[in-house]
Amino acid sequence: MPDGLTLNKIIAQKGISIGEAARRVADLGWTPSYVQEAMTFPTDYKISKAPKDPMKQVLRSYFPMQEEKDNRVYGALDAALRGDMFRNVEPRWVEWMKLFLAIIPFPEISAARSMAMVGRLAPGDDLRTGFTMQMVDEFRHSTIQMNLKKWYMENYIDPAGFDITEAAFGKCYATSIGRQFGEAFVTGDAITAANIYLTVVAETAFTNTLFVAMPSEAARNGDYALPTVFLSVQSDESRHIGNGHSLLMSILNNPDNHQLLERDLKYAFWQNHAIVDAAIGTIIEYGTTNRDKNKESYAELWHRWIFEDYYRTYMLPLEKYGIKIHHDDVHEAFDRIVKKNYVHKVAQFFSAGWWANFWRIEAMTERDFEWFEHKYPGWYDEFGAWWENYAKLSKPGNPPITFVDTGYVYPHRCWSNLVPCLIREDIVVDEVDGEIFTYGHEVDRWTHKVAFQGEYQGRPTPAMGRFSGHREWESMYHGWDLADAIKDMGFVRPDGKTLIAQPHLSFEEKDMWTLDHVRGYEIKSPLITLRGMTPEQRDAHIAEYKKGFKVHKI
Amino acid sequence: MTAQVQEPEVKSGAAGAKKFPGWDSRKYNYFEPKGRKATHYEDMTVDVQPDPERYLLQDWIISFADGTPTYSKDWTKLKSSDWHKFRAPDQEWERTHYQRQSTIVGMIKNVVDNARKSGAPARFDPRWVKILQDHLGAYKHAEYGLGKATMQAQRYGYTQMINNAILTNSSYKLRFSQDLTLYLSEIGMDLPVFDATAGKTHWMEDPIWQGVREATEAVMGATDYLEQYFATNVVFEPLVAELFRSGFIMQMAAAQNDFATPAVVSAAEADYEQNLANSVELFHLLAQDPEHGEANRQVMEGWLEKHGTLCVKAANQLQPVWSQPRVKVAQFNDALAAASNRLKAICAEIGIEVPAALTATTANDTQPAAEA
Numbered sequence A: 001m002p003d004g005l006t007l008n009k010i011i012a013q014k015g016i017s018i019g020e021a022a023r024r025v026a027d028l029g030w031t032p033s034y035v036q037e038a039m040t041f042p043t044d045y046k047i048s049k050a051p052k053d054p055m056k057q058v059l060r061s062y063f064p065m066q067e068e069k070d071n072r073v074y075g076a077l078d079a080a081l082r083g084d085m086f087r088n089v090e091p092r093w094v095e096w097m098k099l100f101l102a103i104i105p106f107p108e109i110s111a112a113r114s115m116a117m118v119g120r121l122a123p124g125d126d127l128r129t130g131f132t133m134q135m136v137d138e139f140r141h142s143t144i145q146m147n148l149k150k151w152y153m154e155n156y157i158d159p160a161g162f163d164i165t166e167a168a169f170g171k172c173y174a175t176s177i178g179r180q181f182g183e184a185f186v187t188g189d190a191i192t193a194a195n196i197y198l199t200v201v202a203e204t205a206f207t208n209t210l211f212v213a214m215p216s217e218a219a220r221n222g223d224y225a226l227p228t229v230f231l232s233v234q235s236d237e238s239r240h241i242g243n244g245h246s247l248l249m250s251i252l253n254n255p256d257n258h259q260l261l262e263r264d265l266k267y268a269f270w271q272n273h274a275i276v277d278a279a280i281g282t283i284i285e286y287g288t289t290n291r292d293k294n295k296e297s298y299a300e301l302w303h304r305w306i307f308e309d310y311y312r313t314y315m316l317p318l319e320k321y322g323i324k325i326h327h328d329d330v331h332e333a334f335d336r337i338v339k340k341n342y343v344h345k346v347a348q349f350f351s352a353g354w355w356a357n358f359w360r361i362e363a364m365t366e367r368d369f370e371w372f373e374h375k376y377p378g379w380y381d382e383f384g385a386w387w388e389n390y391a392k393l394s395k396p397g398n399p400p401i402t403f404v405d406t407g408y409v410y411p412h413r414c415w416s417n418l419v420p421c422l423i424r425e426d427i428v429v430d431e432v433d434g435e436i437f438t439y440g441h442e443v444d445r446w447t448h449k450v451a452f453q454g455e456y457q458g459r460p461t462p463a464m465g466r467f468s469g470h471r472e473w474e475s476m477y478h479g480w481d482l483a484d485a486i487k488d489m490g491f492v493r494p495d496g497k498t499l500i501a502q503p504h505l506s507f508e509e510k511d512m513w514t515l516d517h518v519r520g521y522e523i524k525s526p527l528i529t530l531r532g533m534t535p536e537q538r539d540a541h542i543a544e545y546k547k548g549f550k551v552h553k554i
Numbered sequence B: 001m002t003a004q005v006q007e008p009e010v011k012s013g014a015a016g017a018k019k020f021p022g023w024d025s026r027k028y029n030y031f032e033p034k035g036r037k038a039t040h041y042e043d044m045t046v047d048v049q050p051d052p053e054r055y056l057l058q059d060w061i062i063s064f065a066d067g068t069p070t071y072s073k074d075w076t077k078l079k080s081s082d083w084h085k086f087r088a089p090d091q092e093w094e095r096t097h098y099q100r101q102s103t104i105v106g107m108i109k110n111v112v113d114n115a116r117k118s119g120a121p122a123r124f125d126p127r128w129v130k131i132l133q134d135h136l137g138a139y140k141h142a143e144y145g146l147g148k149a150t151m152q153a154q155r156y157g158y159t160q161m162i163n164n165a166i167l168t169n170s171s172y173k174l175r176f177s178q179d180l181t182l183y184l185s186e187i188g189m190d191l192p193v194f195d196a197t198a199g200k201t202h203w204m205e206d207p208i209w210q211g212v213r214e215a216t217e218a219v220m221g222a223t224d225y226l227e228q229y230f231a232t233n234v235v236f237e238p239l240v241a242e243l244f245r246s247g248f249i250m251q252m253a254a255a256q257n258d259f260a261t262p263a264v265v266s267a268a269e270a271d272y273e274q275n276l277a278n279s280v281e282l283f284h285l286l287a288q289d290p291e292h293g294e295a296n297r298q299v300m301e302g303w304l305e306k307h308g309t310l311c312v313k314a315a316n317q318l319q320p321v322w323s324q325p326r327v328k329v330a331q332f333n334d335a336l337a338a339a340s341n342r343l344k345a346i347c348a349e350i351g352i353e354v355p356a357a358l359t360a361t362t363a364n365d366t367q368p369a370a371e372a
């Protein structure tokens, strides 16, 4: 055989290049002339420049590639079982997966739904393949995560909490924070939701913490399944980021959009920070038993991914298009993580209300204290006593820690991001449409009162969404007995009395709290209480709240 | 010495390592399975999209400016006494979807590669080549339009089961529109004369295709997501899409020396069987709804009339295509009669009446004698 003549070359036939294929596929679109396409997704943005497809892919290469990825994921799950993964997995970690995996399939499928919106609003058909792939990707993410969760339920020592997962998602004070995230992808101004909030911010900035940092921590806790699934999920994200950036460039093209873009970048960045950092920061820092001082803390990861990668290389360059970037918000978000102990305060809150959870949180111990002190100097002084108290009160027969005088003050809730107002000095109270609301930070107040309105800086914004529903969880159970609320939520094991949540990881029946152990304590809504005060009482109350508290050892 | 003998603590996180309340609660327990046991599809799907009437304690927390929540029952005229009852018969979740899609992609690739390797396109009857170029080339846009329409529709359904069934429908349609585009481009490279852009010109300008384009645009332009889903699978597919795919391409091709095109097009027939099963299940449930069945049937019959009228017109305008092949082995009237029967069968399964205007399908009784 002459040199260079291979079998492959003999049988190879002329094909069309991938660029040409993508171009022809994009030419499937046309401008309707008999019936105009439905204009059902509202937006105040004006987009006239057709976005370009940076990826140049066609579906016939997409499906086999994804199937191959799937094969690797499911193969790895089988291998993990053969390798007896659960014998060595850390329950502290898997417990938090009950929360995380209850939340995440909904934002994922919401991202699939939002492809309808950007698909409809983006002029031209160049990006349609990209949007289609993302739609199917997000369907993949949602159902592959439901599958992982089922797999944990079938194989982990304590399935309670996994077994009620989607019902729990609807009831829990913590999952509604995640729902704010998912609903924000699909509701209100379609570009605000599906392009800026979802793609330009959540996917581009925050999926690294979600889908890369979480898997690393999982592996450190003997969980090889989550990394397999989530790194595979993350491998789809570059496509999504490409879609979002391309559409963003079309939006930027019209200077009339810049004002809205500034608003939405501000809102989306801040709320993503508040929600994602609360959840993922807590899971990574408090769901782990690994206290290797050489590994990066969440604050260090944040600095690398959000500050260096996203803020410096993605957000800042937008300034050259004349977009005002809110540098102060980015710096402030970082300060909240490194100086104001945002993540630690969220973990403290989750443990303060452990009885309302559907997963277990065990106390932090000496080993944990040492690591926290090393990574966050001053940690012990602020949080040490809390966790020592928590350990002390973890056996049934004690009152729930929430109702013990430890110095802890049950927090108000932020009306914008639904995380409580944990950085006490930052709380803001304001009136919107004649009602009093509390916010975790000035930017949260602005989000509700200024951004989510029908007018922005004198410009009509008829497409903008509104905050609605019963956004403060506590108001649903104001005046209820703890035991009745837990029963109402369904966070009780099949024996009808043992709580799903436990403030420890003991699997001994004698250590487990039942409804009887939590009866006789009353839930109060901080917001209803605040609204019931006179203006003077309110001012005094908030001034006191802002001073914060000091937890003392009991 | 206080040598306390501690029992070795069970240090395993595996199922069964310890028994305590709830230790064996290993099934999702918050929904009623359709059968005796929940299927894997149900576990992956049910209740992921929440509902204030089921578990959503705090209600939807964001709304549109007019107060419409994140998901609303008002996005379709159809009503249900239990939206959560529907389960897609094809039971698709991500893994089965990718498996099926990539099997189809692989099948098409094999067929096309082998056909081209053996020089098949050059042996197609030249008149047939022109038909593929102009008419299959035009038809691919209809598939694309329905893919876009269903992509739009999957945002609006009231449950995860409904939306995911519409989502996979969209995925199948968009893949097939690309299959046709790339197939035509590839055989075009093996042919001395082939204009890959001609199809779009016919789609936009050829009177033969204007009815189909109008019917497609009517589906794309509908604002009721279930109207879009209904019009796609109950009306357009049998009256126009199957008519052309099965009644023309699949039947004619072999006689024009073309064994490749039917294999490519057959993928869409199989896709449709699944999408049809899903939609019939849904619309049957709604037509038989104990509270809203009658009103729903009226709404569906209205859609049937609106889209059926457009589709019958479209089908009739396609008639000249049947006269174009050199070897005529299929009759338009037979194909149309089959399409009409198919529509009747589908509607019978759903439980709705087909308006008389749609059963008298043909506009003209005879094939035009003249050929171009």
Ligand SMILES: [Fe+2]
Binding pocket: A108, A111, A137, A138, A141, A233
């Ligand atoms: Fe995703």
Ligand SMILES: [Fe+2]
Binding pocket: A111, A138, A203, A236, A237, A240
């Ligand atoms: Fe994504």
